[in-house]
Amino acid sequence: MTSRTTLKPDTDPAVTIVPGDPLALARELKNEAGAGLDIWLCGGGQLAGTLLPEIDELLIKTYPVIAGTGIAVVDGPFDPTVFDVAERTAFPNGVTLTHLTRR
Template sequence: MFYQFNSANGLVLYIAVSLDGYIADSQGLVEWIKGEDDAVESEDTFTPFFSNIDTVVMGRKTFDQIVTELSPNRWPYIGATTYVLTYRNEADVTGNIRFRNMDACQLVEELRQEAGGDIWICGGAKVAGQLIEKNMINIYHLAIIPVILGGGVRLFDGSMPKIGLTLIETKKYNGIIEVVYSQR
């Protein structure tokens, strides 16, 4: 079985990235996230990962992409409370989808004070970047997709600090390589 991080209120970045480091193409799209052979079904490492998650944190663009493109008819993260970071003052959609106009680091600090399972940083680059910059992420779980985009939304920009990591596990299937690192 593939590695499962499980610690109370641990912060996990679980995200797909192109070989050249992008999480979305230049139009903000993610349809390129797939294996090299469309006829081969990719392995499901998400379901076991998500079984330890009780809180999801994402930016507004990621939320909009999920509800308009990726899963318009059904919210995919049922069973977890989702926090959407936005500059807009919006009412919560449901008790399980909450909008917050605040810094990602501040939100995570508040969430870590509550009892619960792991916290998943779903996206996007700005939210992840704030947390990486403050070295708050415990686990980096990256699915490296066999594509070079040549531009788009970069996961790691030039302003990130040096962070030492320890390799926990790797898995490969259909041209995708998943790597899991923890803070050193």
């Protein structure tokens, strides 16, 4: 049985599956020549929890609906990390988009 957190290597030819430590990979990518390019994390709270030491910005959407369950934004050990609100946009349907930057 395949873990729900693992993609198959042949998922998409434009996707590269990189095994190993995601924190080490993020640090390696941030230190490569030509740095300054953004690394975009699209994943769940477990990946965000692992990468928290390297996360500089967050874009968080909130909806005016409570579903009762879901994936934590950051799933990991207790580690208070301060971010400042850089921008917040409220949409007519009640959705908000908040841009946070690491202090």
